Amino acid sequence: MPGQHVEPETRTILPVPDRPAIGFTAYDAKDPDYSAPPITRLRPPVGAPNVIIALLDDVGFGASSAFGGPVQMPTAERLAGEGLRYSRFHTAALCAPTRAALLSGRNHHSVGMGNITEMATGAPGYNGVRSNAKATLPEILRLNGYATAQFGKCHEVPPWETSAVGPFDRWPTHSGFEHFYGFVAGETHQYYPALYHGTTPVEPAKTPEEGYHLTEDLADHAINWIRQSSALQADRPFFMYWAPGATHAPHHAPKEWADKYRGQFDQGWDAMREQTITRQRELGVISAETELTGRPVEIPSWDETDEQLKPLLRRQMEVYAGFLEHTDHHFGRVIDAVDELGLLENTLVLYIIGDNGASAEGTLRGSFNEGINFNGMGHLETDEFLMEHIDDLGTPAAYNHYAVGWAHAMSTPYQWTKQVASHFGGTRNGTIAHWPQGITDAGEIRNQFTHVIDVAATVLDIANLPEPVQVHGVTQSPMEGRSFAATFGDADAQEHRQTQYFEMFGNRGIYHRGWTAVTKHRTPWELVGAQTVAFDDDLWELYDTATDWSQANDLSQDYPEKLHELQRLWLIEATKFNVLPLDDRGTERMDALVAGRPQLITGNTQILFPGMGHLTENTMVNVKNRSHSVTAEVVLPDVPASGVLLSQGGYLGGWSFYADGGHLKYAYNFLGLSMSIIASETPLPAGKHQLRAEFVYDGGGMARGGVLTLYVDGAPVGSGRIEATQPIVYSADETSDVGRSLGTPVSTEPGAAASFNGSIDWVRIDLGDDDHSHLIPVEDAVRSALGRQ
Template sequence: MARHHLPIPDPTHVGLTTYDAKDPNTEYPPIQELRPPKGAPNVLIILLDDVGFGASSAFGGPCQMRVAERLAADGVKLNRFHTTALCSPTRQAMLTGRNHHSVGMGAITEMATSAPGNNSIRPKDKAPVAETLKLNGYSTAQFGKCHEVPVWEVSPVGPFHQWPTGSGFEYFYGFVGGEANQYYPGLYEGTTPVEPPKTPEEGYTLTDDLADRAITWVRQQQALLPDKPFFMYWAPGATHAPHHVPEQWSAKYRGKFDDGWDALRERIFSHQRKLGVVPEDAELTARHDEIPAWDDMPAALKPVLARQMEIYAGFLEQADHAAGRVIDAIADLGVLDNTLIYYIIGDNGASAEGTVNGCFNEMTTLNGMPGIETTEFLLSKIDDFGTAAAYNHYAVGWAHALCTPYQWTKQVASHWGGTRNGTIVHWPKGLPDKGTTRNQFHHVIDVVPTILAAAGVPAPHSVNGIAQAPLEGVSMLDTLRDAAAPETHQVQYFEMMGNRGIYFQGWTAVTKHRTPWKAETPPAFDDDVWELYGPDDWTQAHDLAAENPAKLAELQRLWLIEATKYNVVPLDDRGFERINPDIAGRPQLIKGNTQRLFSGMRVAEGCVLSLTNKSHAVTANIEVPASGANGVIVTQGGSAGGWALYAHEGRLKYCYNFFGIEYYPVTASTEIPAGRHQVRMEFAYEGGGLAKGGDVTLYYDGKPVGTGRVAQTQPMAFSADEACDVGRDTGSPASTDYGPTGNAFTGTIDWVQIDIGEDSHDHLVTPEDRFNIAMAKQ
């Protein structure tokens, strides 16, 4: 069967055509079901999130990962496997077998620009592996995180061609975006928003839910099509912040990190040498001045810091356990021996985005306001870390320790701390070695060529009528089958927001351009200081730039060649400018100053007009039953920050939730009468900068019924994953007046309208107004 052009053309019968099917000369070949070549393995990719090389016990770390250890004992451990230093780029590169700039993913989707290497648009000539495998006869499914959809396409109306089900996966259950609340995730099944099957009080966590769904899918697939191999991609979102995990997982780590991150680095490094994941002569790199020493941290803060790490360790162990449940289900079906498993422990290094103190609510950091969480506040919340009441992240020092023995962390693509991730490959039927390690250099773009080689499927010349560009990775099969195999991945560039490096035949030349947790303006690119590390320097501990300037110059030139080849240039280290779509040059889903929403809508924050740092109004046409009004009319965000307009005890009420630290309620003086009415909230922003306060006025049918004040506001975003809901609050509650369930509005909502800009003092929106606004937007 020719498999170079996909879909594989339908066979056409050429021969005798009889008049009567009963004619003994009537003969047609039987219908052949599409299957890959005989012996093609099942494929399971497990990709964890934000896990440093030194975190897992399988690679010498403090977080117990018994499933990873078990797979390593029966498979092959990769000690020099690399990612891109950030999530969206790693995922798109892994799924396509091409470098991240080649597939438009120079950074996360929220920072897309109009430049080809950064536009977040996957070129049609670089089809993802799921599409290739599906068109060769595999069943395909993805569970968990998808952070590859352009931000202007993340809505209930698509387009959906870069969603998982438009990228070769026949089934998808998970979330679309950078992170998810483990207790209140914004979930999709296919492209349809769905809600978790139970509440946190009933024991819900996202990681367990994703394992349940994967087990159900693979059991059904094997029950109905046991002769058809499957490709499953399981990416739980753990251990990206927020670090959420039930107490039973973190309790076992109580007191284990009280001596701090510097001592932890030493312990990890000692274990790594004993395990052989680093050579005996490897050196532990020095901690940079930007990363504080444990001894220099305030004594009063240390109990909180230790608790942060206990939570994280439990979170990672829970993720490993859930992965083990999926693997055990495959084993119970009797097909584990011929399942090629890639267990990639992190899509980049550990995250240093929690700042030097860590945080109880990560949204304070993402909004550029980490200082509002004082030591006293953090101490008051110590027992809530990891629970549904928190949205926590750990301190920079822990991230650095979990990248032991390397320099730096996530985002820093120049050094191994940002890009080297422990990986295990398990395939009993296909790999003769058990419990061995491999030291050859490899990169995440090598996964696709390896899968295709294992399946006996060629990289397609065309997919859906479009000629395909060559794969940019190399197959790892020779490496996996022979520890002495020559290294085949000879050269690899790295770049992330100006941090850049080049690997060539053991040598590395690198330059760190910016520090992840600092908002300072980075230097000019030509002022960056490059470092040079030799082939025998496993950890990049000794800079040879001054000793060997000729070699450094050679590698710098090679970096520029590779960068030009793969759309890395122009280099782009901008921050705010890339977040702002008007400057970045990417489309915006929502335009204008007015937006109407309807009952039952649940959309991401990016699907709604931005209300931050400006005056705005929220109006709703409702019908109140004779029994009175109660429940949510419209809300945005959740317990980590947001706002809600709702009826409480019969009265209209507005609540602004400032990071879960302060709640600013405003209540109407009278109940909403039964019948059809228009309710409205106006917020008059005081101006004078970001995150200021403002005055709130509530109206019934254009008449003021209540006033109040919001003292301070969130300047950039309410949430990373909570929705804007009309008619109820589907995630964590934005107000303490109602819970996560049973909060639906008791009446009927015709529409909700959001207006931004200066107050027009026209407190009643008429149908004529709505028509004029609509016509003005044509």
């Protein structure tokens, strides 16, 4: 019958080759001897399940109540009660590497993601570019007939490919997902996110005042897609990847969710670790003999913490807990929608509670605006400043992160946190598998050593799909992960992963048949100016993790030969999977020229046109730490001019060139801590004019100030001093926009938030000294743009 499912002859070559039928062709379709074969639709093998992978961000092993943590996650507990808890599941210690490994079934260095994309280098293991010989799981599933969609975070696109002009080869919709709704970055504002639908920038449907929050929005879109897929193609299984920005900083939680935890963390992080490990032993997610590892000397104890600061620290954790439970609640809505459609019975749900350990990137006291720490200026957030903003934590006014002590507690019982790939505190994440049709041992725990690279092979296994040998004409490199589907029905199934290396920022480790050898090289919260030793001078530790789950007892002095054996094995694996050369550089790798990666924008001039927006810092010429000018050719209205000409950044750091109340203005927002506004002395005249803001940098180092002068048609109309500037980054997610300000405005003045009420021909940015004529011939501006294409 038309539309029926016919199993293809082979699925190892994708797309499945078309095989036209050969036979009798009639002149007249009514010929009784003629019969055309029916049109068939490609579908997975009969019985292939739906698949939902939920990957949370920056959640340590000891956070979720499903794994003994203090944060209530009823959805996780429900799925675990009806499915399996995996107590020894591992990630790559950082977000983009884990995600690249998950979606490809290969180690993160094997797909060029040895670190985040913004720190890509020319080295094969760190270039941020996945080879076309390593097709993704969603692409394999799509080419086998699955419906595919991603909602949430995509942090695998190289920064030089994140603009509106692409190329889009590594965006979700060109990497196997037919539908994408989310953000392309490491983090985003939960109330003012920079969103894309496919590759098209879109704005949220509501404002924060109307109740908008990104996590709820992502759940809504996921539910709508599942319902539509079920209604229109019920015979087609789906693969959905739900990856919210939660609980990565900023920790944005609706107040009512944070307030649920009032007073629950008054005991502090040390006592919380003791309470958590007790619950973990009772649940059985760690062995009964597991010891609580010591607190690193770099992290202060709760008792020695300033009493006056403790109310702030408690509120940080309350907000984080509310954020995590809020996320679990909305994922529960997605699960309920699948259940209501009668699809949950044959849907594999993998709930991976964290893409690495809890984040220790918030400094020892936490932060109201983590961008301050990104710029190496954490000292500016004084205790007094932080306490003054305690009630703003979690709200749209803040961009907050909790203190390192909480991150360590959220990784209980293990040592260290996110970024520290050497120890399980950075790589061990509680994971739940739920599949009523395929898992009969409801509520049990699985202790086999498992890694995120094993997910792709497991999904193909249960869908009865082969790993392809060729995709789009390219011979494929074999997946490095192995299926753990055998554990679904057998608690004693053989451990499929005998060896696994780990590396991040020079923090290194290896697991081999129950033993681990590890060395910590770099401290996570030292984001700027970190001091490290030579790799050969790192001290290695040895643990028998078959019995010592938490890596509490270092045996390196007792078994030096075993340590040397594992060190050699680490080097072998590192060579095999492109880990070398080791690279512990931090801020240096943020400079594309130093790192050796392409830059979208080069030279000293950039021209922008009306309608351009959603431009990230990677798609803009870098004006930081140097003299520069911004010039706009405009037609001013007869009414007082108002609105943005060009802005960069937002309310917690950035600059805006705009008109307000008929006057030309320039606002510089220094990290949300101070505001400098320079205004023209006289109103702007109607008609066609050239408006210019010229900044003369003091020099002598980074983050210096300078003098900003405003010009109209080459004549100065106002001047003022900016005392300090941001040296490294304006924002992780705010954008630059011509003629408007998307996201949050740099200044609270009406004109800095409004769309420009005149017309803009072009806006041009020039770096360094110019001829000081303060006018740019229009033909020169256009020639500049065309000459750089």
